[in-house]
Amino acid sequence: MADRDELLRRAGDLFNWIGAGKLQVRIEQTFALAGADQARRYLEGPKATGKIVLIP
Numbered sequence: 001m002a003d004r005d006e007l008l009r010r011a012g013d014l015f016n017w018i019g020a021g022k023l024q025v026r027i028e029q030t031f032a033l034a035g036a037d038q039a040r041r042y043l044e045g046p047k048a049t050g051k052i053v054l055i056p
């Protein structure tokens with residue numbers, strides 16, 4: 001990204017595609033934000049293949 005404006009534009013495009021159903025995001029696991037250390041260990045393990053989400 002060249003600058004913050006480009007970052008915001010591209011992020012906006014991404015979320016618009018997700019909202020329009022043009023891009024499917026596979027969420028493999030969710031973790032409580034307080035369990036971020038557990039999420040990190042999960043990502044480092046051999047079974048992690050998708051995205052994870054930290055829930056506040």
